[in-house]
Amino acid sequence: MSVLIRLERVSDHDDICNVSRAAFGGSAEAGLVDDLRGGGFVCVSLVAEFDDKVVGYVLFSRVAINTDSGKIDAIALAPMAVLPEYQRQRIGSKLLSVGLVACRAQEHKIVVVLGHPEFYSRFGFSSDLASGLESPFGGGDAWMALELVPGALKNVTGVMEYPAPFGVFT
Numbered sequence: 001m002s003v004l005i006r007l008e009r010v011s012d013h014d015d016i017c018n019v020s021r022a023a024f025g026g027s028a029e030a031g032l033v034d035d036l037r038g039g040g041f042v043c044v045s046l047v048a049e050f051d052d053k054v055v056g057y058v059l060f061s062r063v064a065i066n067t068d069s070g071k072i073d074a075i076a077l078a079p080m081a082v083l084p085e086y087q088r089q090r091i092g093s094k095l096l097s098v099g100l101v102a103c104r105a106q107e108h109k110i111v112v113v114l115g116h117p118e119f120y121s122r123f124g125f126s127s128d129l130a131s132g133l134e135s136p137f138g139g140g141d142a143w144m145a146l147e148l149v150p151g152a153l154k155n156v157t158g159v160m161e162y163p164a165p166f167g168v169f170t
Contacts, residue, residue: 080096100146109149113144
């Protein structure tokens with residue numbers, strides 16, 4: 001399967017909303033994407049296209065880690081979705097791989113995610129790296145972080161600060 005991963009375009013917004021609704025079974029994540037876009041929080045937003053159809057997307061947005069010595073910039077990976085009929089075909093893996101390259105190119109250092117450990121750990125995400133970061137969403141082993149710059153989380157402890165649009169999930 002030849003899937004094109006590319007930057008989101010304005011003309012993709014309705015398709016992204018449809019992918020989100022189909023993958024998550026509701027509109028909360030689609031609303032989150034719109035609100036993050038509208039608030040200027042988006043760092044990287046990519047779509048997966050197959051046969052001129054948007055079949056998946058991933059979004060990375062600005063967050064912060066509030067520490068005793070100040071704020072540390074980070075990014076959150078959320079949401080990521082693939083149309084149900086296209087799942088388990090490595091489209092999510094391709095989206096994530098290209099997305100992480102784009103985040104590194106923008107010189108981001110830390111990515112956090114609440115997701116499936118079996119999937120995200122294949123890309124270097126670790127609950128151990130996130131152990132010093134308090135998430136408003138909980139998560140246990142599903143709460144993970146990735147250092148895009150080695151050592152970026154060394155001795156970092158603090159509370160995650162997400163943009164207001166994420167409030168619908170707390």
